[in-house]
Amino acid sequence: MRDTFLPFHRAEVGDTEIEAVVSTLRSGWLTSGPRVRAFEEAFARSVNASHAVATNSGTAALHLALEAAGVGPGDEVVVPAMTFTATAAVVVHLGATPVVIDVTADTLCIDPEAFEAAISPRTRAVMPVDYAGHVYDVDAINDTAQRHGIATIEDAAHSWSAAHRQRPVGSLADVTCFSFYATKPLFTGEGGMATTDDAIVADRIRLMGQHGLARQAWDRSGSADAWYYAVTAPGFKYNMPDIAAALGMEQLPHAGATRAARERIALRYNEAFGALEPLETPGAPRPEVDHAWHLYVLRLRLEQLTASRSDVIRSLREKNIGTSVHFIPLHMHPYYRDTYGWKCEDLPVASSEYERLVSLPIYPAMTEEDVDDVIAAVTEMIAETRR
Numbered sequence: 001m002r003d004t005f006l007p008f009h010r011a012e013v014g015d016t017e018i019e020a021v022v023s024t025l026r027s028g029w030l031t032s033g034p035r036v037r038a039f040e041e042a043f044a045r046s047v048n049a050s051h052a053v054a055t056n057s058g059t060a061a062l063h064l065a066l067e068a069a070g071v072g073p074g075d076e077v078v079v080p081a082m083t084f085t086a087t088a089a090v091v092v093h094l095g096a097t098p099v100v101i102d103v104t105a106d107t108l109c110i111d112p113e114a115f116e117a118a119i120s121p122r123t124r125a126v127m128p129v130d131y132a133g134h135v136y137d138v139d140a141i142n143d144t145a146q147r148h149g150i151a152t153i154e155d156a157a158h159s160w161s162a163a164h165r166q167r168p169v170g171s172l173a174d175v176t177c178f179s180f181y182a183t184k185p186l187f188t189g190e191g192g193m194a195t196t197d198d199a200i201v202a203d204r205i206r207l208m209g210q211h212g213l214a215r216q217a218w219d220r221s222g223s224a225d226a227w228y229y230a231v232t233a234p235g236f237k238y239n240m241p242d243i244a245a246a247l248g249m250e251q252l253p254h255a256g257a258t259r260a261a262r263e264r265i266a267l268r269y270n271e272a273f274g275a276l277e278p279l280e281t282p283g284a285p286r287p288e289v290d291h292a293w294h295l296y297v298l299r300l301r302l303e304q305l306t307a308s309r310s311d312v313i314r315s316l317r318e319k320n321i322g323t324s325v326h327f328i329p330l331h332m333h334p335y336y337r338d339t340y341g342w343k344c345e346d347l348p349v350a351s352s353e354y355e356r357l358v359s360l361p362i363y364p365a366m367t368e369e370d371v372d373d374v375i376a377a378v379t380e381m382i383a384e385t386r387r
């Protein structure tokens with residue numbers, strides 16, 4: 001057993017990132033400025049999108065994307081049950097109604113048939129989540145959305161560096177929203193990005209992310225009439241600071257290496273745990289998908305174990321391995337359950353799979369020995385609790 005605790009996640013901050021942040025601090029321009037503009041342009045290019053707008057969180061990007069899609073009171077937005085609260089909360093912020101649907105058992109991504117069945121005349125948008133970094137069923141969801149005139153707003157918080165039929169995430173949906181939260185594959189501490197090919201949508205997202213100001217600070221700076229600004233809408237304060245952009249810019253060229261490092265760990269886990277009958281591994285992604293492997297989610301065959309999921313998490317903690325659970329489905333949280341009356345029996349896959357999910361550490365800062373330690377701890381835990 002290892003004698004130090006292996007955290008569930010640790011961000012790897014290199015010297016070049018530290019230097020980039022320090023030089024930003026020395027530049028005297030801390031808020032959104034030249035580094036944000038450069039990051040947006042490089043990011044858009046890297047995912048084959050025409051436009052990218054940086055935000056101060058993934059949640060902000062989702063909020064702005066829905067706003068730009070015209071979502072408001074009276075509208076419905078379809079969301080999967082297996083996600084973080086942010087996906088649905090932004091729908092509520094706009095006065096619209098989230099409609100929760102189930103996920104498919106293999107990927108835990110939004111179920112295309114359930115989507116089709118949930119569509120009403122009031123459905124304005126659908127928010128597929130690339131759960132764990134596995135791209136959603138693009139062919140089926142986009143086709144249905146297009147036929148019904150519904151906007152696709154992809155929650156790509158987990159899937160930077162992933163692709164579908166060789167097309168990068170960021171160019172698959174009407175708007176793609178990334179999160180650069182500390183634990184995400186590309187991190188800026190806090191931050192996010194919305195990408196789109198629609199210039200009008202991109203302009204609206206940019207406008208509403210900075211107070212609805214027609215000319216923003218960096219565009220105004222240096223000109224003789226820099227003092228002048230015009231408020232054209234009651235916008236939000238969602239812009240990314242240059243300090244965060246400097247951090248993101250350093251990671252951007254390493255998408256392939258980051259993805260490969262995570263995939264290597266996933267393959268080792270799949271091989272080791274595939275041999276243990278009480279465990280179900282995520283296995284290989286669907287053939288058309290390059291998986292980002294933000295999360296490695298094991299599923300326990302609880303009927304073969306004497307331990308509950310909580311016991312398993314506790315046992316791994318005692319063996320110095322940090323784990324987590326992604327996610328407690330939306331309908332199991334008091335707010336959504338009580339406000340919308342969402343029920344477990346209407347969302348059978350998310351409800352039953354939730355009970356047996358455990359996320360293991362998977363990040364580039366892990367050494368081979370760290371991976372060995374996780375495999376040893378899980379194998380030992382199974383031996384101790386097998387029926």
Ligand SMILES: *Cc1c(COP(=O)(O)O)cnc(C)c1O
Nearest residue numbers: 057058059084086157179180181
């Ligand atoms: C992290 C996350 C978000 C929110 O991103 P923030 O940058 O923390 O606002 C949204 N959706 C999913 C699925 C996430 O995991």
